Amino acid sequence: MKNLILTTAALALGAGMAMADTVRMGTEGAYPPYNFINDAGEIDGFEREVGDELCKRAQLECEWVKNDWDSIIPNLVSGNYDTIIAGMSITAERDEVIDFTQDYYPPTASAYVATSADADVTGGVVAAQTATIQAGHVAESGATLVEFATPEETIAAVRNGEADAVLADRDYLVPLVEESNGELVFVGDPVPLGGGVGMGLRESDAELRGKFDAAITSMKEDGTLNEMLKKWFGEDTATYAPDGSVVTN
Structure with missing residues (x-):
């Protein structure tokens, strides 16, 4: 599932909901x-x-x-x-x-998706949603990370050639690949994260x-x-x- 990378500590406010209605x-x-x-x-x-x-x-x-x-x-x-x-x-x-x-x-696992099975996911440009563990994984993998605010934008980056591949939750990607009529394909093995x-x-x-x-x-x-x-x-x-x-x- 999507995994938020906390780059800074969130505001530590102690006031709870006190079991509101x-x-x-x-x-x-x-x-x-x-x-x-x-x-x-x-x-x-x-x-x-x-x-x-x-x-x-x-x-x-x-x-x-x-x-x-x-x-x-x-x-x-x-x-x-x-x-x-x-x-x-x-x-x-x-x-x-x-x-x-x-x-x-x-x-569950994350996965890479590209427009070609030959896409370079370790040395190329890989898209991921901002503030996710997928983004963190790409940054540490040797690939060039490009981040986007929404998952839809990461897929668009692959389709328009801005990125070689996208890394996201596999369950999110499966219907997109199935509905793409062969335009999108999975690349490599699933990546266990989180x-x-x-x-x-x-x-x-x-x-x-x-x-x-x-x-x-x-x-x-x-x-x-x-x-x-x-x-x-x-x-x-x-x-x-x-x-x-x-x-x-």
Whole structure:
């Protein structure tokens, strides 16, 4: 999943939500099928469906807030919303600034996509979304990194020749490759980066985190989460056993 690289420490504000009446769910709304804006102008996708079910099980009133990716952690910490549910992988670096629930999406891989299978992903120009671990990986790989604010711009850079390839979550890239009629192809092997995806919360909101953790556990136990994973990512996607362990297909 997308992985924010924290170049500076986020504002360490200690004021939590104090279990407010309405929990504000922060998401990007630009990373299908995890989250996106539908034709009606509403937040939609896998995480909208998961989040609504989690709020129902936790007996919480929730509303959705859209926020750009590059400021999504600082705006959580400063109190503009109460959770992040935006395809964010759980990492030790992030955990120094915010807390996470358990994962609701199993660990997955990133991948390179280009217009040619011969694209040079180690010495050429590679696009990645700003403030992601994919961007960090490219910067350390020997390739020339070009960063863009949105995932759509990274794909456009490959199509118009500005970049030789793009590195992003494989699950995000699969439908784009399949729908490109051969224009886009995967290059090389998948790249394992980051861990599973979890909800981000302020460190002061331990009670809220506990409510969502319990709801995620119940969705794993009764199979509801697996149904949503298969609906949005296909029958071959990794799922969860009732004890929470990952099942790969």
